Structure formats: C-alpha cells, structure tokens
Amino acid sequence: MATIGDVARIAGVSRSTASYALSGKRSISAEVREKVEQAVQQLRYTPNAGAKALATSQTKVIGLLAQFFEDEFAPAMLQYILGVTNRARDCGYDTLLLTEEDGVSALTRISASRMVDGFILLNVAENDDRLDPLRRAPQPGSLVGLPGDPSEIDVFDLDFAATGRLMVETLAELGHRELVLVSQPEHVLQRGGAYVWRLANAAREQAAELGVTLHHHFGSSTQPQIGRELDDLLDAHPNATGLLLNNEAAAAALPSVLQSRGISAPRDISVIGRYSDDFARTFSLPYTAIDSAAAELGRRAVEHLVSRIEGTSDSEKTVVDLIAPQIDDRGSTAVPPTRH
Amino acid sequence: MATIGDVARIAGVSRSTASYALSGKRSISAEVREKVEQAVQQLRYTPNAGAKALATSQTKVIGLLAQFFEDEFAPAMLQYILGVTNRARDCGYDTLLLTEEDGVSALTRISASRMVDGFILLNVAENDDRLDPLRRAPQPGSLVGLPGDPSEIDVFDLDFAATGRLMVETLAELGHRELVLVSQPEHVLQRGGAYVWRLANAAREQAAELGVTLHHHFGSSTQPQIGRELDDLLDAHPNATGLLLNNEAAAAALPSVLQSRGISAPRDISVIGRYSDDFARTFSLPYTAIDSAAAELGRRAVEHLVSRIEGTSDSEKTVVDLIAPQIDDRGSTAVPPTRH
DNA sequence: CTGAAAGCGCTTACAG
C-alpha cells in the first residue's frame, strides 16, 4: 500500500509538506497542493489508521458497549445501535461494538489500549458496574439509560417517569378509573433496569393523584406464559378498563387474548403500550403506544460525545437529557364502556 | 499511560526483553519473566493498540458490514451481529460495526486504512456490489448469505433451497395437496435478497415433483397490509390446506386473521414459518418454524475468517457452507381436514 | 538467554 512517503515522492515534495497539504494545517501553495492531490489520486492513498492514531493519539473510533439483560428482548437494541453507528459515521467516527458479558473488562481493556476516543454505554442500569471504570477512563463517555448516580457523565434517556404519567393521565382524562400496568419481567428490574420502576412509580403516583386505581404486575417476556398471565389479569381485575403495557411480549400476545375473550380495544378496553413504531408495524402490535425513541437517543449520545472528544462543549457541565414521551395514536383508547 | 519502556525500566531489563517476555516469542529466564510480569501488574500496563498494529500489521479487529434492505425487518439482523461479535471476542478479535448505506465505500475505506484484519459481510445479495472490492482487498472476508458468484470467498448461509423443499415435503407427507407460500416483499427480492427466490423456487420444484399445487405470493412486511393480504389469499385459495411463511410480519399477523375467520391451526390449516425462536417467543408467532440459525452463521463466518487471517486454513480451497434447515415443531401442522 | 537499534507510517514542533 502507498504511504505518505510515496505520495511525497511522486509529488516531488517532502513528507511533511504532503502531510500538511492533506491536513490543511498550514498554508500550502496552490501549485504544491495540486501536485499532492494528484499523487493521492494516482496512488489511491489512504492514511494508515494505526500510524495516525499513534502519532495523534486520536483513533476516530467510538466504543459502543451494548449490554443485555436476561429476559429482555435483545433485537430491540439494534435501533439504538443503528442510531449510534450512523450518526457516528456522519461525525467522522467508526464504531467498535462490544457485546461481551463482562462490560467492565471490555471497557477497561479498550480504554487502556487506546482503541477508541470515547464510549457510549447502552442499557445503563440503576447501579451500573461500568460507570466507575468509565469515570476513571481518560476517554469521555455518554450513557443511554439513566443510572442512580449520573454524576460526571452525560446521560440520554426517554423520560420514563413522564411516560408513566402520560399513560395514566391519557386514560384518566377519558374517564377510566381502574387500570392495569404490565411491566417487563421482575428479572429485568432486579438486574438494574431502572426504567421499569421509574415508569411504574410515576404511573402509580399519577394514578393516586387523579384518584385512579392502578394495579401493577410484572409480566413474562415470552409466549405462551405472557398470554396466560394477561388472561389471568383480566379475570382478576374485571372492572379495569385500561391496560398499560411496558412489555413488548405482552403487546404481541394481547390481540389473541382479547379475541378469545370476545372483547376488543378500544370498545371494551383501552390499551397504551411502550415500544417502537418498527416493532408495531412488523409484529402486529396494534395499540396506541409511546415510542422508545431508540435511534434518536443513540444520535444524541453520539453528538454530545463527539463534542466532548473534540473539546467543542464546555467540559464543565454534565447533561441529563430526557426525551419527552410522544404518543403514536393507533386508535386503541376511548372512553370506558358504560357498565350496566 | 504506561508504555513498554516503563515496564522495562521497572523490571530492570531492556524493552525488547520486556516485549519478548510478554509475547513469549523467545525463551526468557523464569526470573526475568517474573520481574516483567510484576511490573506489568504494578503499572497496569496494556499495550497501545495503534502502536502494535503499526509494528505488526495486525489490528485484531474484524470489520462487520451490515446491510439493510428496504422493507426488511432490521432488528432480526442483531442475532447475526451477536453471533459475530461474541465469537470474535472469544477468538481474540474486536468488531468494527459498519452500517452505512454505501457498503462499497465503507469496505474500501476501512480496508485501505488497515483498520481491520478481515471482513464479514452480512445479508449478501445475489449480485452484491461489495464482493469485487472485497476480492481486491488485501484482507480476507467471509460472507453470510450466498451470492450468485461466490468464487474466491468463503460463504455461510442457511440452505434456503433445502428449507423450501422441507416445508413442502413436510406438509405433502401429511397429505396436503394445495399450499400457499407467502414470501418477503418483492422489494427485498429485487434488491438482491436471493434467499427469497431460492426458497420459493425449491418449494415450487418440490411441489411439482410431489404433485402438490403451490401458490406463491409476495407479502408486505408491515401491518395492517399483510393482515389484509393474508385474508385475501385465504379467500382466493379456499382449497389450500397449508400455509408456508417466509415473512415474519405474516407470521405475526396470521393468528388474528385465522381467529377472525373462525378457523385455527392445525385443525383447519397447517402452517410452517421461517424465523428465529427468539422472535417466535417474544412476538407470539405460534407456528412450527425453521430457524434462521442467525447466531450460528455468524459464529461459523468468524471462525473461518480467523483461520484465514491467521493462516491456519489451507488458503487454496474456498468453502460454501450451507446449514441444513431444522424444524422447531410448535404443533401447527397436522393432516388436512377432510372436506365434505 | 539478553540488549541496542531499526523500522512500522504517520504528525508536528523547529528552523529556515
């Protein structure tokens, strides 16, 4: 492969001049720049990334730490990942994807070997082991997912508390007085999926404030269990007229459950979920839902990280950016049926 | 950060000795090795990846080129990706994930800058633009997805022809005489998703051979279109007793369609799909199905690539490894109903 | 068994 030495030779200049002509870091006569550019074309010269990284201490690579909780549906993570990789590329960065179980060792290994300029952590847990090593690392980091202690780090997340409130509020305004919330499996919560209780707690408080009864249940994440659980829940709460689903599997199983009970949404029951539009359309989740905003979160995390890396942002203040929930109305909410 | 020079100084040896002690590439006295290891511990020394890559021409990174067809469900790709990243790590490699639209430019850019030791291409199309640049690249590559011309490159894929045959055969043996196959959207096929027609053609041939009628249709990939299409198909082919689904959205929409028609599988109709177990369990796809084998394909592609990179495999022969289809029986097939 | 030195391919003060 061609090196910058080859370029310099062909262009008839020194290596430093060739380098400066390419980086634009000092003024170069039009004539010389022209010759260098032609040599680059001719040789199809592309700088060696390792050599560049060694010389500049910049890799132009972002480390993306994915993390998967047991009982969580992994493919949903791809939308966050694509938000990150695509925006990163637009900013001139490539993405190293780290998926090993042990996120702490991945982080320390990659950080110490200087393979990346910064990190993005996905699916951050309430008490995430990766945060301390991240704080100690020389590279900056952005989180997707709000931890218990977000100090010193930039955080991006859907506002799950507002999501819980919005779900309850929406149905309360329509006149519903008794609701059931189905969350992710308790496993997910215990492993640190704080968004589960953040949504649930806010929903509960909002319900209390509005004088609405809210039953909270953890659901399974797979068929056929979740189908049976939903059926049992509807039996257990015959007066509930609204269903809030923070659980994709529940949203997928519900249509059959309702159909087999001979009821339908929104006539007999109102339903609001929380999942992304993509999943809704592919997997027949026909309910009004609050979008996960996955790709948008990935994008924001990248943008902020890049400005930290490049020193564009004031390194003083750390940011906690919570995206306001937005409802995709698919017509599954209405005033509750009048009981006789 | 500590360098190997620091390690050498603390251990009281030369840099070359420290380096050899760590790599084990020449014999080192136990005493010296001990001192070097202690110095490494003490300084938490980790080699600088850029410097190492520059010196050895090896990055220990694999480039993973994802590609998404319009109308294909992107998140399904994560299972392939995880198969790759996890196995790569086990083999000592990290993974650079490239998701930009223009796969050709990504490939040439990464290849020329020497950022990776090899490539894995996902979702390879019949006539994939990325193959020529890959053949010209100095790094080896593995494909997931069988292209029209697989020459010079190692290929891994589900055996879609055998899958099509197996679907037809399974129902034919049960006595079915008229089947409907619902494929991915025609878009996917036109963009080069050869697996769609490979499955369909083989199914058609097998049906002809067994004297079975097979109707082939392209389905939409989203609700509510696919639901209506399925309903129309059942109207159009009232004597069909078996449904073959090479389309996730169709599998997700079918339960409601059947229920609303007052029929069920396998009593009134037998169903076989093609999707992964994970999706089946999370999204209530209750049908017997042939698994996509996504993670396994990713793993095999990595293993073979690594052996090429490390010169373990005979560089002469190139391999085309097609995984035999396996049926997950979820009880949605039976003998056809007897008509009166 | 060990060390001094060259080299990988860049960038960037330093000097003119």
Place this chain on the structure above:
DNA sequence: CTGAAAGCGCTTACAG
C-alpha cells in the same frame, strides 16, 4: 511557503 528530524509505542531481525 517548505524541509529535515524527532517522536508516537510497539516488534523483531541482528549481534552477542
């Protein structure tokens, strides 16, 4: 506006 040289942090023939 341009060039010669040092340096980034490794590895690996070469010499002993």
